[in-house]
Amino acid sequence: MSSERSGAGDPARTLELLWREQTAVPRRGPGRGRNLDEVVAAATALADRDGLRAVTMRQIAQTLNVATMTLYTYVPGKAELLDLMLDTAYAQMPRAVTVGQPWRLRLTAVAEENWVLFEAHPWVADISTLRPPLGPGLMAKYEHELSALDGFGLDDVAIDDALTYLLSFVQASARAAGNARVAARDSAMNDEQWWAAHAPLLARVLDQRTYPLAARVGAAAGSAHGSAHDPDYAYRFGLQRVLDGLAVLVDDR
Amino acid sequence: MSSERSGAGDPARTLELLWREQTAVPRRGPGRGRNLDEVVAAATALADRDGLRAVTMRQIAQTLNVATMTLYTYVPGKAELLDLMLDTAYAQMPRAVTVGQPWRLRLTAVAEENWVLFEAHPWVADISTLRPPLGPGLMAKYEHELSALDGFGLDDVAIDDALTYLLSFVQASARAAGNARVAARDSAMNDEQWWAAHAPLLARVLDQRTYPLAARVGAAAGSAHGSAHDPDYAYRFGLQRVLDGLAVLVDDR
DNA sequence: TCGTACGTTGTACATTATACAACGTACGAT
DNA sequence: ATCGTACGTTGTATAATGTACAACGTACGA
Numbered sequence: 001m002s003s004e005r006s007g008a009g010d011p012a013r014t015l016e017l018l019w020r021e022q023t024a025v026p027r028r029g030p031g032r033g034r035n036l037d038e039v040v041a042a043a044t045a046l047a048d049r050d051g052l053r054a055v056t057m058r059q060i061a062q063t064l065n066v067a068t069m070t071l072y073t074y075v076p077g078k079a080e081l082l083d084l085m086l087d088t089a090y091a092q093m094p095r096a097v098t099v100g101q102p103w104r105l106r107l108t109a110v111a112e113e114n115w116v117l118f119e120a121h122p123w124v125a126d127i128s129t130l131r132p133p134l135g136p137g138l139m140a141k142y143e144h145e146l147s148a149l150d151g152f153g154l155d156d157v158a159i160d161d162a163l164t165y166l167l168s169f170v171q172a173s174a175r176a177a178g179n180a181r182v183a184a185r186d187s188a189m190n191d192e193q194w195w196a197a198h199a200p201l202l203a204r205v206l207d208q209r210t211y212p213l214a215a216r217v218g219a220a221a222g223s224a225h226g227s228a229h230d231p232d233y234a235y236r237f238g239l240q241r242v243l244d245g246l247a248v249l250v251d252d253r
Numbered sequence: 254m255s256s257e258r259s260g261a262g263d264p265a266r267t268l269e270l271l272w273r274e275q276t277a278v279p280r281r282g283p284g285r286g287r288n289l290d291e292v293v294a295a296a297t298a299l300a301d302r303d304g305l306r307a308v309t310m311r312q313i314a315q316t317l318n319v320a321t322m323t324l325y326t327y328v329p330g331k332a333e334l335l336d337l338m339l340d341t342a343y344a345q346m347p348r349a350v351t352v353g354q355p356w357r358l359r360l361t362a363v364a365e366e367n368w369v370l371f372e373a374h375p376w377v378a379d380i381s382t383l384r385p386p387l388g389p390g391l392m393a394k395y396e397h398e399l400s401a402l403d404g405f406g407l408d409d410v411a412i413d414d415a416l417t418y419l420l421s422f423v424q425a426s427a428r429a430a431g432n433a434r435v436a437a438r439d440s441a442m443n444d445e446q447w448w449a450a451h452a453p454l455l456a457r458v459l460d461q462r463t464y465p466l467a468a469r470v471g472a473a474a475g476s477a478h479g480s481a482h483d484p485d486y487a488y489r490f491g492l493q494r495v496l497d498g499l500a501v502l503v504d505d506r
Numbered sequence: 507t508c509g510t511a512c513g514t515t516g517t518a519c520a521t522t523a524t525a526c527a528a529c530g531t532a533c534g535a536t
Numbered sequence: 537a538t539c540g541t542a543c544g545t546t547g548t549a550t551a552a553t554g555t556a557c558a559a560c561g562t563a564c565g566a
Contacts, residue, residue, distance in 0.1 A: 027512095029564080057553085214392055247497075
């Protein structure tokens with residue numbers, strides 16, 4: 001429950017794993033049945049299919065045909081595993097080359113690449129990355145996305161602010177979209193059905209004289225999109241607003 | 254783990270509780286030691302102090318001096334309790350009257366009211382409200398916020414889109430700010446210390462030739478704010494971008 | 507050939523939400 | 537006034553979770 005976050009493990013141990021720094025390769029004992037990449041891949045496959053909730057050490061172990069505690073010889077704990085999953089997902093993102101194109105196109109491409117990331121790995125949108133996994137995947141992603149904002153008259157601090165703003169928007173949108181899917185699956189009710197289930201009961205208690213705007217706008221919004229909120233539409237609408245908002249900062253000549 | 258969401262309980266039962274519809278008041282049996290408001294208040298106090306993770310049926314029961322299962326006579330389950338907590342928090346929000354003021358001021362006031370809500374109740378920012386608690390608190394909030402957008406040339410659908418966009422931004426910002434606080438408490442490391450703990454290790458693996466922009470911009474952003482990201486600054490920066498983005502839609506005469 | 511380093515694993519523990527049944531209170535009918 | 541019963545309260549039980557701990561067995565180095 002509550003939100004998951006990256007960067008919760010031991011910093012030193014996490015960095016070692018992220019950059020695959022082999023410190024003191026063991027010489028004795030039985031050979032290892034699996035490797036780190038297999039563990040990360042198994043955990044990611046579980047998360048992709050059934051969400052972060054389904055990623056349990058027992059489940060990961062079961063799909064790898066090892067005992068639960070065996071995982072702890074590959075990874076210090078679940079927190080570090082999460083960072084590895086994240087950085088790997090970042091590393092695998094497609095990165096379109098948009099050099100020379102107008103800034104709106106370049107930023108749209110960055111937004112789209114992240115939107116695709118969240119579609120492939122919805123669980124990534126649920127993670128707070130205030131303390132990101134400082135591995136090769138994140139560094140490549142950061143470098144690539146900064147390049148899309150470089151050369152338009154923004155200073156370094158403004159570039160970082162603008163990128164944070166854009167990515168935060170995409171993540172929030174993707175989180176809403178992912179939650180809509182999960183809610184539909186878990187409750188065997190899609191959003192339309194959920195709102196329909198409330199309509200008759202709500203009509204009884206909701207006084208239109210007390211809430212005239214809510215009744216009018218709510219009805220308009222509800223019939224415009226299928227249900228009360230359409231996450232995909234909200235993303236497309238919002239992305240234009242984000243670009244319009246950043247346009248003020250950009251030197252467009 | 255993973256994200257919490259509202260609207261997960263039984264719709265009919267939830268609406269009854271939200272609007273305090275007393276169906277069939279019991280005539281027999283012992284008197285009730287507590288009441289619904291006390292349960293909601295106890296759960297909210299726990300969430301305010303220690304986050305949503307700390308809100309367990311056992312903890313709520315303990316602060317109320319009743320057995321755990323007693324709670325289930327006041328509330329069908331935890332999902333419905335969450336909706337009650339949310340709607341109550343909405344109901345208690347301050348709502349400034351801004352009739353006649355310019356649209357930027359009116360929208361800023363709406364953003365601020367929500368920012369204050371998330372400061373008082375950080376757990377609210379962790380909840381996906383795609384299926385919101387359709388109680389008196391949410392309705393009053395929605396009506397109030399729509400009024401701040403009415404009369405500026407936007408049609409009903411655009412009003413709802415713009416409000417969703419604004420609120421989604423404030424929630425995402427508040428979530429980041431709340432996570433920064435929680436991470437600092439849980440790990441006994443504030444963000445600055447966390448980045449400091451990574452710096453020496455990171456310097457060893459991070460090749461500045463491979464990631465020139467990341468090194469340059471990351472350093473600039475890091476020294477501009479205290480740590481790599483300052484959530485409060487990101488909110489103030491982002492709010493201006495949100496307003497600039499919405500300005501395109503508004504009839505400003 | 508054998509000691510020991512180390513990968514593997516089963517068990518154990520403190521958590522969680524909540525189903526279920528036993529218990530006891532106090533109202534309504536007689 | 538008495539008693540049945542409706543209903544609030546509560547202890548126990550269950551299936552999960554992450555991971556600490558100790559036993560086990562493998563295979564390398566001397």
